[in-house]
Amino acid sequence: MASDIRTSELKSPIDVAEYLFRRLHEVGVRGVHGVPGDYNLVALDYIPKVGLKWVGNCNELNAGYAADGYARIKGISAVVTTFGVGELSLLNAIAGAYSEYVPIVHIVGTPSTLSQRDGMLLHHTLGNGNFEVFANMSQNISCAMAKLNDPHDAAGLIDNAIRECWVQSRPVYITLPTDMVQKKIEGDRLNTPIDLNYPKNPPEKEDYVVDVILKYLHEAKNPVILVDACAIRHRALDEVHKLVEKSRLPTFVAPMGKGAVNETLPNYGGVYAGTGSNEGVAERVESSDLVLTIGSIKSDFNTAGFTYRVSQLHTIDFHSTYMRVRYSEYPGVSMHGVLQKVTARMGKLNVQAGPAPDNKIAKKDQGMSQGELITHDWLWPRVGQWLEPNDIVITETGTANFGIWETKFPEGVTALSQVLWGSIGYSVGACQGAALAAKETGNRRTILFVGDGSFELTAQELSTMIRNDLKPIIFVICNEGYTIERYIHGMDATYNDIQQWNFKDLVAVFGADPKKSKTYQVRTKQEADNLFKDEDFSSAPYLQFVELYMPKEDAPRSLKGTAEASAKTNAKQ
Known part of the structure; x- marks a missing residue:
């Protein structure tokens, strides 16, 4: 059973649920999706108290899809379900968010820590006293988990989960037992915002990768840029646009990257998806001697059935946690810093124009x-x-x-x-x-x-x-x-x-x-x-x-x- 913190020991006592929802407000959430259930009802009372709005969905699956759409616009979202029946209805949507790098904070109202400890035969359970089974189901589709079973570590677990959700751009799973909702914890932590900054690359390693990229970029006769979904999900679009505009290289998007690039730019060339590409695009991309891919996800539907015809020997891949230059991989080097330095140091490049898509009807x-x-x-x-x-x-x-x-x-x-x-x-x-x-x-x-x-x-x-x-x-x-x-x-x-x-x-x-x-x-x-x-x-x-x-x-x-x-x-x- 969770041990209590003496309220007299706290500078600014605050209830666990209020702390959680204030942190969500801090990172930009304003609407909370979900469906009420008896294990989350008291927690829901805190939502309007901190300036959030309860959306109220028709079922949990829809709530998950809605939270996904909300996060893609606002940067992060939150959804609240009840234990067992509610959270399982949501899992299809959460799995989709995990696979597509969408940051959703999934909060599950659970039975009290005492009920769980005693293995009570409660509704919404499998009737076998196992209160971990549903959390275990969520583990492989969450980038972090926070089980708020003790007020001593609740604030730290909340802050870490929200940070990981933002930085990894994937769902996290937070359990909130009914007897923890009103437990007092230190609210003074709220004066220090959660650090949402991406880790910096090791400078020497980053500079080395940049030098290697620039070497191949300057040697290339007809390089192109291909932007995909993870450039959006990992918030690299500012760096991408500076590269696209300064380099003037023909720039294309994969289907999942649609909307990542300003399509009114003169060097925007259309959608590349192998044989499913816009007119003239496949020929231009596949004849290039160097393709800079940014945030690539080479799935079947994103490549029109794996019909890409681009050799890795002529490819430089920019990712959120590593770089790949032709066949050499550099783990622990994020695309953010590399993109900035490549753009700053690129100099004059060989530019051959690409196709210019329009909305003319044939x-x-x-x-x-x-x-x-x-x-x-x-x-x-x-x-x-x-x-x-x-x-x-x-x-x-x-x-x-x-x-x-x-x-x-x-x-x-x-x-x-x-x-x-x-x-x-x-x-x-x-x-x-x-x-x-x-x-x-x-x-x-x-x-x-x-x-x-x-x-x-x-x-x-x-x-x-x-x-x-x-x-x-x-x-x-x-x-x-x-x-x-x-x-x-x-x-x-x-x-x-x-x-x-x-x-x-x-x-x-x-x-x-x-x-x-x-x-x-x-x-x-x-x-x-x-x-x-x-x-x-x-x-x-x-x-x-x-x-x-x-x-x-x-x-x-x-x-x-x-x-x-x-x-x-x-x-x-």
């Missing part, structure tokens, strides 16, 4: 005749023409995620997708979290593109958006089921079909004020084009929901190729 797709159906080849360049600077664009795993590769962004657009983990339904919850973060940080439009099949998994979060007076623009792509699965296997199989809903009617079903919401249905290019031209619609004054109909078997070119490669990988024996 001539074959420009037709707007009466009743002409919306196609992916037409839609995604048209979306690019409609987007505005600083928009937040969320795309579901499937047609939308692959389609957005063909969209050139205005400056400042943030793109959210779950390319590596790929849990369908993710984007609806993520939209709620991103829209809340957008509401907290300024007037940024939040736009979601989600397939009808994926939407049906997590549709309840539309209710949470309405409850919190959020104003996303939601496009549900109505194409009769799981299109990406159809292309992998079973084009006409019944298991890839779904029940057809009256999707837009859910806005009213979930209780939206008709004066604070609007729904649309578009079936043709002309109807969609008219909607994009509608200034009231584009101003996003309230929640707007669009049923956007597309042919069942239509899909982006990159999806078709990736699905074919995935099917071959699945069939290997």
Whole structure:
């Protein structure tokens, strides 16, 4: 059982739960996601006391997706569940955040330390007296764990967990037993902010790596830059943009890195994903004699089915914990300091121009005749023409995620997708979290593109958006089921079909004020084009929901190729 600290020994006594939530406020969290349960209820009372807002989700899985979307915009997030039944419902979302480097603080309200010590037969347990089993499940998808079983070390454990969450950009797991919530600990620590700085590289080692990189960079005849997701997750975008702008080298993004680079820069060249690349990109990247990859994650969907054709002999990889120059690896050297010094010392480089993507619709797709159906080849360049600077664009795993590769962004657009983990339904919850973060940080439009099949998994979060007076623009792509699965296997199989809903009617079903919401249905290019031209619609004054109909078997070119490669990988024996 936890031993008490004498309150008289404390300079500024503060309850454990209040300390925890004040630390979360300190690092930028303002909205706390989750679902109430009897083991976390008393702790939830502290949330409004410290200036935080309880979001209140429809279920824990959705709360996890929402916390993921919120963290990608705000930098970190928090989600609260109850022991056992609540935390297990969240784990799919936390696993996704772990795989994609998203920092979420997962707080679990647990039975009291006394109940756990005595192995009591409590609800939400397996009935075997084992209170560690659920924490053990979370251990492999958390970069740090803090079990607040003793007030003596609670503050230190909280501070360490939040720091690791931020620095490693991955989820952490904190247990808060019911009898610890109101225990007094030293609040004087709050006067010293948590140190969120990245560790500095050893100077001599860093300088050596920089010299090696510059040697190859100056020798290269046609070098290029390729930016990926970990440049975003590990907060290296300032360093990346200085390198891109000063070097003027052709710069590309991987699908998971979409939005990492200002796409209005003259040297931005588009999306590189092997055979799924934008026009002219694969030829330019693969013919380069030196590729600087920053924050690379070479997963199957991020490389269009492992179709990269870039030799490691011609590659320099920048990562958060190591550098790799051709075949030589330098552990313990972070990309942050290296990028700064390479940019400062680079001098004159050999620059050969790359492709210049735009949002022009191909001539074959420009037709707007009466009743002409919306196609992916037409839609995604048209979306690019409609987007505005600083928009937040969320795309579901499937047609939308692959389609957005063909969209050139205005400056400042943030793109959210779950390319590596790929849990369908993710984007609806993520939209709620991103829209809340957008509401907290300024007037940024939040736009979601989600397939009808994926939407049906997590549709309840539309209710949470309405409850919190959020104003996303939601496009549900109505194409009769799981299109990406159809292309992998079973084009006409019944298991890839779904029940057809009256999707837009859910806005009213979930209780939206008709004066604070609007729904649309578009079936043709002309109807969609008219909607994009509608200034009231584009101003996003309230929640707007669009049923956007597309042919069942239509899909982006990159999806078709990736699905074919995935099917071959699945069939290997």
